[in-house]
Amino acid sequence: MTKGFTIHATVFLSLSIFDPASVEASKLLNLTNYFIIAALFILLIVVALLVYVVIKFKAKPGAEEPVQSAGNKKVEAVMIGIPFLMVVGFFIMTVDTMREVHPEIASQTPDVIVTGHQWWWEARYPGTGAVTANEVHLPVNKKILLQFASSDVIHDWWVPELGQKMDMFPGKTTHLWLNIKEPGVYEGVCSEFCGAQHAWMRVRVVAQEWDEYQQWLLQKDQPAQEPATALAQKGKAIFNRSTCGNCHAIRGTVAQGQSGPDLTHFASRPVMLAGMMPTTEENLRAWLSDPQAVKPGAHMPRFIFEQDSINALVAYISGLK
Structure with missing residues (x-):
């Protein structure tokens, strides 16, 4: 509990690309797995060569400097050829995945x-x-x-x-x-x-x-429900005569604002303020009382309402399901 409101305690542990839930995510994960396998393959080769060089060419007491060699074309061809082929292969797979995941957009109405x-x-x-x-x-x-x-x-x-x-x-x-x-x-x-x-x-x-x-x-698709109680009806009247409707829309009423969230079915959403906290009367009351205390920087202005007016607004907005 903080300043009269309850922060939503959801921990976003499920935010993972490794648990795909769509066709597109599965295709992207397949490509990602190929990249991971290739990276591990290169890592193992580098580590193995590093260990080999350290052991084989470790300095020994009284040993002379080993014979130096340069210009081994076979080694250079392998060092350049294998990465080049891998890059070409991944380029082809990436383009193919892009075509499958993000095909061209026809002249159709978005869903x-x-x-x-x-x-x-x-x-x-x-x-x-x-x-x-x-x-x-x-x-x-x-x-x-x-x-x-x-x-x-x-x-x-x-x-x-x-x-x-x-x-x-x-x-x-x-x-x-x-x-x-x-x-x-x-x-x-x-x-x-x-x-x-x-x-x-x-x-x-x-x-x-x-x-x-x-x-x-x-x-x-339905308009907002009519207030069910006298307190909620009072809240609707306060909402309509204040400047709330300049920013928020409630379909079926005179409120037709577009710059703030549509509140027609506000109470049917389990969380409010973009996932910040549960949709409860307590949290809504704290938000209407002092938005900046709840979400600093938010564009919602603070209205100086009497407490009974805030209670009426809470009753009205909480009934919009």
């Missing part, structure tokens, strides 16, 4: 559009009204196209178990093909330093079976 912001992720699903933040849902056993962009600085999408990184640039789009093999939750990060809260710009990819994924899309 998901991911935008990087300081310091959170936005995911939109073309053809639907579904929008989410820091939690990207994708179907398994289906080749899908992700489109990336940045709203401010350079970011870098990286979910190690799902494959390669992808840079995200302001004013430019990049793409990534992805075919996830198994349902599950896969943790990712921004791997390009992007400012004060770079370390807390994390993302969760939730891979689901097709039917479950379609149900999730349908649910996230």
Whole structure:
């Protein structure tokens, strides 16, 4: 417990390229393993030669300087030829893997559009009204196209178990093909330093079976739920008459801001602030009371609300599922 809020204690031990969960990650791992084997082979040869030279040519008392030799063309040919053939082989394998993992993009609509912001992720699903933040849902056993962009600085999408990184640039789009093999939750990060809260710009990819994924899309396509209590209704009124809606959108209401995370289904996400802490009323209350105390450098301004107004806002936002 720190300053009235609970930090999310997840340790990212699962961030490993050696446990691939997508077709693309498996192909990249195969290439990586070849590189590791080749590197170990060269290491063993160097160590063996080093030991051999040290033992064979160790100085002995009274021994004369050994005969010097130079210009052995056979040794030079082997020393140059083998590395050259290895480089050529790896070049061919790398190009072949690149073609398989990252084929050309046809003129098709991406399945998901991911935008990087300081310091959170936005995911939109073309053809639907579904929008989410820091939690990207994708179907398994289906080749899908992700489109990336940045709203401010350079970011870098990286979910190690799902494959390669992808840079995200302001004013430019990049793409990534992805075919996830198994349902599950896969943790990712921004791997390009992007400012004060770079370390807390994390993302969760939730891979689901097709039917479950379609149900999730349908649910996230719906407008926000109406407040269920008088306190939550008060919170909605405060949210709408304040400047909250200038940055945040809540579909079905007058709030249509685009610079902050979409809050339409905020409470359905298990973690908040890009993976920093669990989505609880306690943490939400601390965030609304003093954002800079929770996440220093964040672009969320501090509003001087009375405590009863904060309680009303918490009741309203916590009901957005």
